[in-house]
Amino acid sequence: MELSAVNLAFGYGRQRVGKNLDLQLSGGEILCLLGPNGCGKTTLFKTLLGLLPRQAGHIDLDGRDLNEYSRAGIARRMAYVPQAHEGVFAYSVHEMVLMGRNVHQGLFSGPDKADRLRATAALQDLGIADLAKRDYTRLSGGQRQLVLIARALAQDAPLIVMDEPTASLDFGNQARVLAQIVRLAERGLGIVFSTHNPDHAWRYASQVLLLKDGRALACGAPEEALTERRLSEVYGLPVRVEALADHQRVCVARPASRS
Amino acid sequence: MRPKLKTSTVIMLLSMIVVAGSLIAATVGPYTIELPQLAAALLGQGSDPTVDTVLFNVRLPRIAASLLVGAALAGAGTVYQGLFRNPLVSPDILGVSAGAGLGAAAGIFLSLPILAIQGLSFIGGLTTVALVYLVARSVRGHEPGLVLVLSGVVIGALAGACLSLLKILSDPYDQLPAITFWLLGSLANVTPQELLSATPAVFAGLVPLVLLRWRMNLMALGDEEAASLGLSPARLRLVFICAATLMTAAVVTIAGVIGWVGLVMPHIARLLVGPNFQRLLPAAMLLGAAYLLLVDTVARNLGQAETPLGILTAFVGGPVFLWLLTSGRRAW
Secondary structure, eight states, rough: OEEEEEEEEETTTTTEEEEEEEEETTTTEEEEEEETTTSSSSHHHHHTTTSOOOSSEEEEETTTTTGGGOHHHHHHHHEOOOOOOOOOOBHHHHHHHHGGGGGSSOOOOOOOOOHHHHHHHHHHHHOGGTTTTGGGSSHHHHHHHHHHHHHHTTTTEEEEEESTTTTTHHHHHHHHHHHHOOOOOOHHHHEEESSSOHHHHHOOOOOOOOOTTTTEEEEEOOOHHHOHHHHHEEEOOOEEEETTTSSSSSEEOOOOOOO | OOOSSSSSHHHHHHHHHHHHHHHHHOOOOOOOOHHHHHHHTTTTOOOOHHHHIIIIIHHHHHHHHHHHHHHHHHHHHHHHHHTOOOOOTTEEEEEEHHHHHHHHHHHHHHHHHHHHHHHHHHHHHHHHHHHHHHHHHHOOOOOOHHHHHHHHHHHHHHHHHHHHHHHHHSSSTTTTHHHHHHHHHTTTTHHHHHHHHHHHHHHHHHHHHHHHHHHHHHTTTTTHHHHTOOOOOHHHHHHHHHHHHHHHHHHHHOOOOOOOOHHHHHHHHHHHHOHHHHHHHHHHHHHHHHHHHHHHHHHHHHSSOOOOOOHHHHHHHHHHHHHHHHHHOOOO
């Protein structure tokens, strides 16, 4: 399963958010999208998922143009983890995850036993099986995020697009979710996720796409793409990259000081 | 909070309440029918022709109508609330009832046959909900839930103004009383023929709702998520809106504009069985049926004259709506 975009331009209506963008994702890879607030990460994701019409360029999914697929056809190949939202109605966690099984059910039938088991397995996979009967609306932001990831797992699509899966998580849960992402990639899933923390890219991603104002500043292996100069340019302040004793890289922001 | 009772228990209890309530309602009225008489008449062994006349020509059609109207309005309200992801909407608040009422009144004004009146009512309701939805979608920068309610109120008021105009133009001896009385919401004049013409329309609206009951849950997540889970939200929304509006229009044609049932019943149902539409729809419809049966039985026994249903439902529904609005619950 492969997703690729060539010379992509995207935005809302006629308003352009980004252009000239290329990216490629195959099974087993983790592509990390980095960029400041408002650089177009969510818009790009929605375009890749076919939720927004693209303005120019090509998106190719599994050898065919994305526009040739039905909504269900896309959903069978790509799952989406939106940013954690509050939800309107108090569905139980298990029901929320069951909704991920939609494309595996007939239009007029509801979830069957196999679907229920799959949903439970997805919850267990993320270590949140104990939340199954709780109301989604009463969970913490981090728990909601995990539930939405479980829903994407239950969808059984080979590619998963995650919009800032760590945004509302505490330090420990961030590490747990990212470790899950690595585990999923090791099973052969292709994952795109966006984050505000460059350290995530070094630690977990096989590729990184550095976005600024909707343009790709760099794309490639994290070690090559994420230089001090580029990070400083993207985030608009001096950034220092350091290697820890085990060669793991981290970056530190150094606001311009008066000294 | 999850409900303590199992859904099957709730549904069974509600069904029993509806059946028992209907039997009780059949006995009370200006002409009292004792239970043994009722049983005999229902089994076709009645000896008293007066009982048969009262029961089969007046009381049972009316009871059936109250069940049908209550169930249809509550079902439609459940759909609108889920579809618009807004627990404050219902057929009357969205202006659908007023629009359907306008269509039906136009039919009466033109002295059309009942089927044509129903058709016009459906078109009126559909036009209103489409307008409300488009207006609410084009307003940005405000609380979307309230904008939907407000545009429903405004479009509903416009439909009401057109109705008043129709009333002025209509024949004061023949059409005007018909339109006026019917607008207040009443089951007093429901004939078996009207009942027979409205029932298929309600069921026609119900079929897609039953078939797509699980998909309704995904629609309640919003368009983008529904699409990312593999649905075509625009197409499904059209199906759901048409179905709910057809049900509303069908009962508006026979009972007039009865408010609040479609707003309040889905809430009580959600408290009982949770938001899963598979369980919510039957629970809300049974509740609506039981509630309108109760209200209508009170309405026809309260005083010398009939109390219009709209008045009674508002006494209950108004305060509940205010409570919903002020309690500010974040999740439903």
